[in-house]
Amino acid sequence: xxxxxxxxxxxQQVQQRFSIIGQAPALxxxxxxxxxxAQVDLSVxxxxxxxxxxxxxxxxxxxxxxxxxxxxxxxxxxxxxEGTIDSELFGHVKGSFTGADRDHKGYFEEANGGMIFLDxxxxxxxxxxxxxLRVLESGEFIKVGSSTVQKTDVxxxxxxxxxxxxxxxxxxxxxxxxxxxxTVQIDVPPxxxxxxxxxxxxxxxxxxxxxxxxxxxxxxxxxxRRRLMGYHWPGNVRQLKNIIEQVALFEAGTxxxxxxxxxxxxxxxxxxxxxxxQVDYARDREVVFAIIAQLQKELNEIREQxxxxxxxxxxxxxxxxxxxxxxxxxxxxxxxxxEHMITPHEHMMPRDVxxxxxxxxxxxxxxxxxxxxxxxxxxxxxxxxxxxxTERDTIxxxxxxxxxxxxxxxxxxxxxxRTLYRKIKQYNLDK
Numbered sequence: 001x002x003x004x005x006x007x008x009x010x011x012q013q014v015q016q017r018f019s020i021i022g023q024a025p026a027l028x029x030x031x032x033x034x035x036x037x038a039q040v041d042l043s044v045x046x047x048x049x050x051x052x053x054x055x056x057x058x059x060x061x062x063x064x065x066x067x068x069x070x071x072x073x074x075x076x077x078x079x080x081x082e083g084t085i086d087s088e089l090f091g092h093v094k095g096s097f098t099g100a101d102r103d104h105k106g107y108f109e110e111a112n113g114g115m116i117f118l119d120x121x122x123x124x125x126x127x128x129x130x131x132x133l134r135v136l137e138s139g140e141f142i143k144v145g146s147s148t149v150q151k152t153d154v155x156x157x158x159x160x161x162x163x164x165x166x167x168x169x170x171x172x173x174x175x176x177x178x179x180x181x182x183t184v185q186i187d188v189p190p191x192x193x194x195x196x197x198x199x200x201x202x203x204x205x206x207x208x209x210x211x212x213x214x215x216x217x218x219x220x221x222x223x224x225r226r227r228l229m230g231y232h233w234p235g236n237v238r239q240l241k242n243i244i245e246q247v248a249l250f251e252a253g254t255x256x257x258x259x260x261x262x263x264x265x266x267x268x269x270x271x272x273x274x275x276x277x278q279v280d281y282a283r284d285r286e287v288v289f290a291i292i293a294q295l296q297k298e299l300n301e302i303r304e305q306x307x308x309x310x311x312x313x314x315x316x317x318x319x320x321x322x323x324x325x326x327x328x329x330x331x332x333x334x335x336x337x338x339e340h341m342i343t344p345h346e347h348m349m350p351r352d353v354x355x356x357x358x359x360x361x362x363x364x365x366x367x368x369x370x371x372x373x374x375x376x377x378x379x380x381x382x383x384x385x386x387x388x389x390t391e392r393d394t395i396x397x398x399x400x401x402x403x404x405x406x407x408x409x410x411x412x413x414x415x416x417x418r419t420l421y422r423k424i425k426q427y428n429l430d431k
Contacts, residue, residue: 007032014064018056021204022197026189031060037184038064043136045121045181046159048188051236057186058117058157067155070114073107078120085128087144096145108141108152115155121181122162122173129174132156136180156181191236198228201237205244216253223258231265392427395420399429 011031014020020031037044038061046057055074062072080088087097091106107116118124124132135141136156140149158181167173191198202220210217220228233239243264247256254260395413402408410420424430 007035010035014060017063018060020053020056021201022194023200024189024194024197026187027194027197030057030186030188033184033186034060035064037061037186039066041066041155042183043155043181044157044184044186045164046157046186046188047164048159048161049190049234049236050161051238052188052190053237054159054161054188055117055119057188058115058159061157062115062117065115065155067114071111072115072117073111074117074119075107076119078123082125085125086131089128090131090141090143092144093146096143100145103143106141106143108135108154109150111154112152113154115157118156118158120160121158122160122164122167126172126174129177133174133177133180136177191233191240192231195229198233198240199225201240202228202244205241206248209245209248213249215248218248218251218253219255220261221255221257224256224261227258227261227265388427391423392429395423395427396429 011028014031014035015022020027022028034044034057044058044061046054048054058074059072062068075089077085086092087100087104087106089106089108091109092100092104094100094103118132131141135152135154139151139153141152142149164173164178164182168175168178191201202225206218209215228240235242246264247261251260395409398409398412399406402412406420406424407417410417413420415423
């Protein structure tokens with residue numbers, strides 16, 4: 001029990017030392033994990049979304065490790081150009097490339113005996129990953145342009161907001177390096193999973209902004225606090241700080257409600273821009289079934305009228321009821337799964353499909369073999385309006401009813417104005 005109390009007190013001290021606000025169990029567990037691994041010379045991988053505060057954990061590990069009196073070098077792998085990252089990490093010798101007018105020590109040589117923090121390690125090129133793997137395995141590296149193997153004693157802590165297992169599948173990250181780096185993994189929780197920490201951080205950010213800038217204080221009512229707690233926070237603590245500072249500046253001296261706070265939160269519509277349109281495939285399926293049923297009914301009538309009594313029994317009889325069509329479709333494995341299929345909704349269907357009192361227009365003039373035994377009969381070919389024709393005519397009728405007003409037309413057809421504009425262009429209805 002004493003040890004548990006000791007580590008809990010140490011976690012609190014670390015939070016005060018690094019200004020880490022929050023009492024969420026997942027956050028405190030991550031800090032405790034960092035403290036426990038600090039004493040053991042193992043590689044550590046810190047994983048978490050952007051803005052969660054991953055950069056604190058390498059410092060916690062370093063300052064509580066036996067290497068704390070040596071060098072600590074943070075490196076942002078995503079900020080170093082691919083052409084120079086090997087030189088930055090491992091150094092180069094004079095004349096190894098244009099501009100190399102002297103020998104250069106890399107970070108691994110400079111940090112000998114200390115620790116290197118590799119932030120955004122997933123952005124490291126594959127060739128550099130191979131060099132890093134050698135350092136982790138044997139402590140050996142070679143400067144750019146040199147053939148001399150050098151040794152270094154460096155502890156490595158890496159961090160990423162990327163899904164490294166997925167990057168491995170895509171061939172962007174070495175699997176062997178991943179296992180070397182993640183001897184111990186620390187997961188930093190996103191803000192949305194930290195509960196009341198959102199309100200603790202909000203009070204901290206408001207207080208700091210008021211003190212530093214001399215503005216009047218801001219109060220948040222219950223509805224505003226509920227809005228903060230209910231928001232997804234894709235940018236995590238960094239996003240919360242930015243928004244609260246805006247609120248503190250522009251709402252100084254007021255009590256902020258949920259409606260006022262919403263003006264500073266990204267609009268929900270922005271999150272869905274460019275998202276694929278949601279199609280009701282179940283309804284589309286019913287539309288197709290209705291068209292097929294009407295066509296098959298017509299074919300059955302033709303069969304009965306044109307085929308003699310002797311051949312009628314041998315001709316196939318097509319299902320014309322919706323129930324039969326659904327049953328046969330499901331038996332064949334064609335359930336309601338119509339990918340990339342877009343058909344008019346029921347209100348856009350032609351009248352002759354919606355009701356049986358208005359049959360599909362037919363024009364019989366072709367020769368069709370209905371018997372299957374090469375005996376042909378003169379039967380008029382069925383002319384069915386295509387879905388494109390139906391859609392085009394429906395749009396024209398709606399535009400006429402609304403005197404050409406496109407917004408009203410889009411609302412009537414229950415489609416977006418963007419979709420309507422695209423359809424108007426597609427069917428050359430601009431004029």
